[in-house]
Amino acid sequence: MAEALLEIDALTKRFGGVMASDAISLALSRGELHALIGPNGAGKTTLIGQLTGEIAPDSGRIRFEARDVTALPVYRRSQIGLARSFQIASLFVEFTALDNVALAVQAHAGHSFRFWRAARCEPELRAPARDALLRVGLAARADVPVTALSHGERRQLEIAMALATRPRLLLLDEPMAGMGPEESARLVETLRQLKGGLTILLVEHDMDAVFALADRISVLVYGRIIASGDPAAIRADAAVREAYLGEQDGVRREGRHEAPHG
Amino acid sequence: MSEWRKDWRHGPWSPRIVVNAGLVTVLALVPVYAAFAGDPFAMTLFSRILIMAIAALSLNLIMGFGGMVSFGHAACLGIGGYAVGILAKEGIGSGFVQWPVAVVASAIYALVVGALCLRTRGVYFIMITLAFAQMVYYVASGLDRYGGDDGLTIYHRSQFGPFDLNNATLFYYLCFALLLASIYLVWRIVNSRFGLVIQGARSNEPRMRAVGFPTFRYRLVCFVIAGALCGLAGALLANHTNFISPAMMHWTRSGDLIVMAVLGGMHAMFGPLIGAMAFLLLEQGLSHVTDYPDLILGPLLLIVAIYVNGGIDGLLGGPRRG
Ligand SMILES: Nc1ncnc2c1ncn2[C@@H]1O[C@H](COP(=O)(O)OP(=O)(O)OP(=O)(O)O)[C@@H](O)[C@H]1O
Numbered sequence: 001m002a003e004a005l006l007e008i009d010a011l012t013k014r015f016g017g018v019m020a021s022d023a024i025s026l027a028l029s030r031g032e033l034h035a036l037i038g039p040n041g042a043g044k045t046t047l048i049g050q051l052t053g054e055i056a057p058d059s060g061r062i063r064f065e066a067r068d069v070t071a072l073p074v075y076r077r078s079q080i081g082l083a084r085s086f087q088i089a090s091l092f093v094e095f096t097a098l099d100n101v102a103l104a105v106q107a108h109a110g111h112s113f114r115f116w117r118a119a120r121c122e123p124e125l126r127a128p129a130r131d132a133l134l135r136v137g138l139a140a141r142a143d144v145p146v147t148a149l150s151h152g153e154r155r156q157l158e159i160a161m162a163l164a165t166r167p168r169l170l171l172l173d174e175p176m177a178g179m180g181p182e183e184s185a186r187l188v189e190t191l192r193q194l195k196g197g198l199t200i201l202l203v204e205h206d207m208d209a210v211f212a213l214a215d216r217i218s219v220l221v222y223g224r225i226i227a228s229g230d231p232a233a234i235r236a237d238a239a240v241r242e243a244y245l246g247e248q249d250g251v252r253r254e255g256r257h258e259a260p261h262g
Numbered sequence: 263m264s265e266w267r268k269d270w271r272h273g274p275w276s277p278r279i280v281v282n283a284g285l286v287t288v289l290a291l292v293p294v295y296a297a298f299a300g301d302p303f304a305m306t307l308f309s310r311i312l313i314m315a316i317a318a319l320s321l322n323l324i325m326g327f328g329g330m331v332s333f334g335h336a337a338c339l340g341i342g343g344y345a346v347g348i349l350a351k352e353g354i355g356s357g358f359v360q361w362p363v364a365v366v367a368s369a370i371y372a373l374v375v376g377a378l379c380l381r382t383r384g385v386y387f388i389m390i391t392l393a394f395a396q397m398v399y400y401v402a403s404g405l406d407r408y409g410g411d412d413g414l415t416i417y418h419r420s421q422f423g424p425f426d427l428n429n430a431t432l433f434y435y436l437c438f439a440l441l442l443a444s445i446y447l448v449w450r451i452v453n454s455r456f457g458l459v460i461q462g463a464r465s466n467e468p469r470m471r472a473v474g475f476p477t478f479r480y481r482l483v484c485f486v487i488a489g490a491l492c493g494l495a496g497a498l499l500a501n502h503t504n505f506i507s508p509a510m511m512h513w514t515r516s517g518d519l520i521v522m523a524v525l526g527g528m529h530a531m532f533g534p535l536i537g538a539m540a541f542l543l544l545e546q547g548l549s550h551v552t553d554y555p556d557l558i559l560g561p562l563l564l565i566v567a568i569y570v571n572g573g574i575d576g577l578l579g580g581p582r583r584g
C-alpha cells in the first residue's frame with residue numbers, strides 16, 4: 001500500500017453529550033479517493049473541521065505528510081496543501097465568482113502586503129482563477145456576483161475555490177447536495193479527472209456518485225467508524241447495511257442542505 | 263485592463279462621477295469665493311471639513327472596507343494633535359518633526375489597540391476601542407503641563423521652511439491636497455491585494471483563513487494605516503484651531519466620525535468627504551436655527567442610516583467602487 005498522506009489517530013471530539021468523533025483512526029494513501037458516508041449527525045462535518053483546524057479535537061493526532069498538524073492554525077494547513085469545501089457554501093458574497101476564486105489563488109501566491117497594484121488586473125491571479133472556474137464549469141459565470149449565482153453554482157464555486165489553492169488533499173463536504181442531475185454528473189466527471197493526481201476525502205450522500213468514484217469507503221455512525229474498505233466490501237457489509245445503507249432509501253435527501261437564505 | 267474598467271462600468275458621465283467632480287471643483291474654489299465675498303469664515307469651516315474628511319476617510323478604511331467598527335478613532339485625531347501641541351510647547355516648531363511624530367504616535371497607538379482588540383468581534387471590538395480612547399482622553403486631561411482639561415493654545419503653527427501655514431489660503435490648499443492624496447491612497451489600497459484581503463476578511467473571515475490567509479496581521483496593518491492617517495488629520499486639526507484639548511478625542515467625536523462615514527456612504531471613495539461636509543454644514547446651519555442642533559441632526563441621520571442604503575453616495579445609484 002502506498003505511503004499515507006493523512007493519518008488520523010484516535011481523534012475524539014465531544015459536544016456536550018454528543019460524541020461527534022469517537023476515537024476515529026483513518027489513513028488516506030496518496031492519490032486515493034476515499035469516501036466517508038454516514039447518516040445525518042454522524043460527525044462527518046465535524047471530522048473535516050478537525051482536519052482543517054476549524055474545530056479543535058479533545059484528543060488524538062492528525063498527521064499530514066508525516067508531520068503532526070494537530071495544533072497548526074487553519075491558514076497554515078491551507079498553505080501546506082489541505083483544502084476543503086463547505087457543506088453550506090461559504091463565500092464572499094460581495095464579490096464576483098472570479099473574485100472569490102482569485103482570492104483563493106492570492107492566498108497561495110506569496111504574502112499580500114502589496115498595497116498599490118490593482119489586484120483585479122493581475123493576470124497571475126486572474127488566469128489560474130479562470131482555470132479553476134473552467135474546471136467546475138463556471139467559466140461563463142466568472143463576472144457574476146455571488147448573490148446572483150444559483151445554489152448549484154455556489155456549490156461549484158466552493159469547489160473551484162478549493163482547487164485554486166492547489167491542494168494535495170481535498171476535503172469535500174457533500175459537494176453534490178442541492179445540485180441538479182446535470183451539475184452532479186459534471187462534478188463526478190471533474191472528480192474523476194482529479195483522481196489520482198490529488199488525494200480526496202469525499203463526504204457524500206449520493207451513493208451512485210460514491211460507488212462510482214471511491215477507491216475506498218469508510219462508514220461513520222455516531223462518531224465511530226464502523227467499517228472501512230473497498231466499495232464491494234462495504235456494499236456487502238452486514239453492519240453497514242443495517243446501520244446505514246438499508247435506511248438510505250428513506251433518508252436520501254438531496255437538497256436538504258439548501259442554504260436557508262438566498 | 264478590461265476587468266479594471268468594469269469597476270467603472272457606470273461610464274464616464276455617471277451621476278457619481280459628476281457629483282464627485284463637482285464637489286472637488288467647488289472645494290477648489292472655496293478660497294476664491296471667500297476672497298470675493300469677504301467671508302473668511304467660509305475658509306475656516308471648509309478647512310475643518312477637509313480635515314475631518316481625512317479623519318473620516320481613515321475610519322472608513324477600517325470600518326467600511328475592513329468591517330472594523332472602531333468607536334475610538336478620535337483618539338488618533340487627538341494623539342496627532344497633542345504631538346503637534348506638545349512639541350510646539352517644548353520649542354520644537356518644525357513641521358518636519360511635528361507631523362511625522364504625530365503620524366507615528368497615532369500609528370503606535372493603533373498598533374497596540376489593534377493587537378488587543380482585533381481578536382474580538384462585534385460589540386466587544388467596539389467597546390474595547392472605546393475603552394482605550396477613553397483612557398487616552400483621561401490621560402490628556404491629566405497632562406497639567408499641557409493644559410489638562412482646559413487644553414493648550416498653540417502659538418505658532420508648524421513651520422515648513424518658506425511655507426507659512428498662517429496663510430489661510432495656503433493652509434486650505436494644503437488640506438485640500440492632502441485630502442485628495444489620501445483618497446487616492448485609500449483607493450489604491452482598497453483595490454490592491456492587501457485591500458482585497460481586508461475586504462474578504464470583512465465579508466467572511468473564517469473563509470479567508472480556510473483559504474490560507476493569516477487574516478489577523480493584515481487587519482492589524484490596516485488598523486495601523488488608518489491610525490497613521492488619522493494622526494495626520496490630528497496634526498492638521500491642531501494647526502487649524504491653534505488649540506488642543508481632550509475634547510478633540512471625546513467619545514462623541516469618535517461618534518461623529520462614524521456618522522460622517524456612514525452618512526456619506528461606507529463603500530464609496532468620496533463617501534467620507536460627502537459625509538463630513540454634510541455633517542459639518544448641517545451642524546453649522548442648524549446652530550443658527552436652534553440651540554439644540556442634535557435634536558434635528560440625530561433623527562435626520564437615523565433616517566439616512568435606515569432608509570438610504572449606502573449613505574448619500576448610495577443615492578447616486580449604480581455599482582460602487584472598491
Ligand atoms: N458546534 C457544535 N456544537 C454542538 N454540537 C455540535 C456542533 N457541531 C456538531 N454538533 C453535533 O455533532 C454531531 C455531528 O455533527 P456533524 O455536523 O459533524 O454531522 P454530519 O455527519 O456532518 O451530519 P450531516 O449529514 O447532517 O451533515 C451532531 O449531533 C451535531 O448536532
Ligand SMILES: [Mg+2]
Pocket residue numbers: 044045046087173
Ligand atoms: Mg455535515
